Amino acid sequence: MNKAATAQSTSWFSELFQTGLYKKTQGKIARQITFFAIAIIFVVAAWRITQETWVAGLFTGAEWLLSGLVLIGGLWLSFRIVNMARFADFLIAVEAEMNKVSWPTRQELVRSSIVVIFIIFFMAMLLFLYDLAWEWLFRILKIKS
Numbered sequence: 001m002n003k004a005a006t007a008q009s010t011s012w013f014s015e016l017f018q019t020g021l022y023k024k025t026q027g028k029i030a031r032q033i034t035f036f037a038i039a040i041i042f043v044v045a046a047w048r049i050t051q052e053t054w055v056a057g058l059f060t061g062a063e064w065l066l067s068g069l070v071l072i073g074g075l076w077l078s079f080r081i082v083n084m085a086r087f088a089d090f091l092i093a094v095e096a097e098m099n100k101v102s103w104p105t106r107q108e109l110v111r112s113s114i115v116v117i118f119i120i121f122f123m124a125m126l127l128f129l130y131d132l133a134w135e136w137l138f139r140i141l142k143i144k145s
Contacts, residue, residue: 022083027092031082034091042074
């Protein structure tokens with residue numbers, strides 16, 4: 001393993017045990033949303049551990065310890081992931097790009113949604129009519145009984 005790869009793997013591992021925030025004033029919304037999305041995975045995993053042992057009838061108390069460790073470790077890992085330099089820079093860039101997006105107004109959104117819903121129903125009706133026409137043709141040709 002070369003020196004660059006060793007330094008990179010060491011810095012990644014050492015970043016897991018830091019407590020500081022990387023560029024704490026930048027990319028707050030993207031980081032918070034990403035943190036909560038990752039944290040939900042660990043919360044559900046911890047909940048499933050307790051549910052599976054509860055359903056199986058195994059009440060040793062170890063499931064609560066394991067569930068707590070998964071929850072605490074997962075929340076810490078979620079916090080550290082969004083504060084790792086490379087990933088935090090990516091999230092900062094994502095938030096910067098999202099601020100450049102020209103979002104539609106509420107009225108434009110409603111009009112566009114109505115058009116899309118109308119087109120979906122129109123296409124569904126058209127396909128239904130095509131289906132009826134083909135079924136009628138196949139019955140006349142005695143291909144389908």
